[in-house]
Amino acid sequence: MADTTTRTLKLLALLQAHRLWSALELADRLETTERTVRRDVERLRELGYPVESVRGTGGGYQLAPGGSLPPLVVDEEEAVAIVSALRTAAYGSAAGLAEASVRALAKVTQVLPPRLRKRADALRSMSVVMPGDQQAPPIDAETLTTVALACRDATELTFAYAPGARSGSSPGARRVEPLRLVPVGRRWYLLAYDLDRQDWRTFRLDRLRDATPQKRRFAPRTVPGGDPAAYVHASLRHGRDQHSVRAVVDADAESVRQKIGRWAQVEPTESDGGRPSALVTMQADDPGWIALALGGLDADYRFVEIPDALLRELRGRNAREARALYSPDRPQE
Template sequence: MADTTTRTLKLLALLQAHRLWSAIELADRLETTERTVRRDVERLRELGYPVESVRGSGGGYQLAPGGSLPPLVVDEEEAVAIVSALRTAAHGSAAGLAEASVRALAKVMQVLPPKLRRRTDALRAMSVLLPGEQQAPTVDAETLTTLALACRDATELTFHYDPAARAGSAPGVRRTEPLRLVPVGRRWYLLAYDLDRQDWRTFRLDRLADARPQKRRFAPRTLPGGDPAAYVRASLRGGRDQHSVRVVVHAEPGVVRERIGRWSEVAEHDDGALVTMQTDDSGWIALALGGLDADYEFVDVPPEVLRELRGRNAREARALYLAER
C-alpha cells in the first residue's frame, strides 16, 4: 500500500478530473479500503480542497468547481499540454494574455522535470506552423522563463546580445537589472537597466542568448514615465530599423483583430478598424493587409514603406497581366 502522502496526492489527481467518483472506484484505483478513502478525503478538506460528498446509490466524491484552490496536481500528459498551451498563448493576440502566459510558463518550467521538458521541446519541434506563423521569430521557452524569473525576483541578469548592424554597437555580454518583458508586434523585448551603460535599454529577445541570472539582488529602479510598455514602444519608434504604419481597414474590428491582432494594435473606427503596425519588415505589412480580404486606406505610412509597397503592386499587376494574356 502506498504511503499516506503519495496516496493523498493520487486521490487529488483523480478528483481534479472533475467527475464524480464512488468510494468503491477510488478505493480500487488507490488499492486501499473505502474507510481509508474517507479519511484521505477529510485530509484534503483540511488542506483547503473543496471535496463534495454526494449521497445516495449514485453518490460519491467530487471536487467542487470555483473558489481559490491550493496548487494543482497534474500527470505527465497534462504537464506537457499546459506548457505547450502557455507557449502558444505567449505569442497570442488576446490583451494581456501574452504577459500572463509568460509568468505562468516561468512558474511551471521551474518545477518541470527534465524528461517532461524534453517532451515539450519535441512537441514544439514537430508541430506544423500555419501560413504566416513563420514570419514571427521564435524565442526559446527556456530564455523566456529565465528572463521572467529574473524580472520577478529582481535578480541581476547577464546575457550575450547581438544588436542590429545599424545600431552601431558591437556584440557582447550585457550586465543588466531586468524590469519587464514586453511583447510588441511580432516580437518580445526585455526592458532592463544596463549596468555598464548606466541607462535603460530595450533588448530584442531573438537577438539575446545565454541568459544567466546572477546572485546579486537589487531594488528595482524607477522607470521614467512609469509605464514599461509605453517606454518600450517609444524606444522602438525612435529606432532606425522600425516602421510605424496606421491603416483604416473597412472590416469589423473583431475580424481584423482575430487575423492580425497578435502582431498589431486594432482599435474601433467609424469606418471599421484602425490598425497600427510597428515592424522592421515592410513586406510583412503587405502580407498582413492582403490577407484581410478587405479594402483599406493608409492614414500614416513612411515613404520607404510606400515605395516598397508600390514596387510589390507593380510586380503583381505585371504577373496578372501576363496571366491574362
C-alpha cells in the same frame, strides 16, 4: 479540515511562484497567523514538498526546484487552451521547443480526466497548425527561459548583445536588471534597466547571446509610466529599425482589434461614406509583416501615413504578385 486543506493548497500555490515569501506576507495572503503558516509549511513538507526556510532578516519560505505537483485538475476550456498552446509551440520559432512541446503535450494528455482526454485527443488529431513564419528569427529556448527566470526572480543578468546595424550602437556585453519579456509582432523583447547606462533599454531577444544570471538580487524598479508593455511599444515606435504606418481599414474597430490588436493600436473612426472604420497604427522592422497583418484583415484599407522607402518596397511586392497572378503564360479561365 476543509478550511485547513483549502488554506494549505493556497499556500502551495503561492510557494509555486518560487519567490521568497516572509511568514508575515504569507499570513497576510492567507488571512491567518504566522504560527499557522509555519504549521502549514510543515504539513507540506510531510507531503513531500521541498519547502526551504531562510533564516534572518529578509528570510522566509521558498519552494525548492523539483517540487512535485498535485494531479492536474482543469476544466474543459483550460484543457483545450493547454493542448492548443502546446501544438502551436511545437511549430513555433523558439529553437528546441518543438520536441519538448510534443513531450509535454503527451504528458498533459495522460493526466487529464477521461472525458477531457477524449476532447483533447480530438483537438490534437483533427486540427492542423501552420508552420511558423520562416522570416521570424529563431529564439533559443534556453535563452528564453533563462531570461524569464531572471525576470521572475529579480536577478541581475549579463549577456552579449548585437544591436541592429541602423541603431548606432556597438555590440558588447550588457549588465541589466531584467523586468519583463514582451512579445511584439513575431518577436520577443526584454525590458530591462541597463546598469552601465543607468537607463531603461529594450533588447530584441534573438540578438541576445550567452545570457547568464548573476548572484545579486534586486528590488524591481518601476518603469516610466508603470506599464512595461506600453513602454516597449513606445520605445520601438521611436527606434531606428522600426517602420511606422497608419492606415484606415474599412471594418469595425473591434473586429480589427481582435485580429491584430496585439501588434497595433486600433481606434474607431469613420470613412468618407460615414461607415464605421478603424484607424490602425503599426510599428514593425519588417515591411512584409505590415503587409501580412493588414492583408489578413480581409477588408479594404488605405495608408494615411507611410515612409517613402516602405511605400516603394510594398509597391515592389505588389508588382511581383500582380505579375504572378496576371502573367501572359498563365492559363486563362
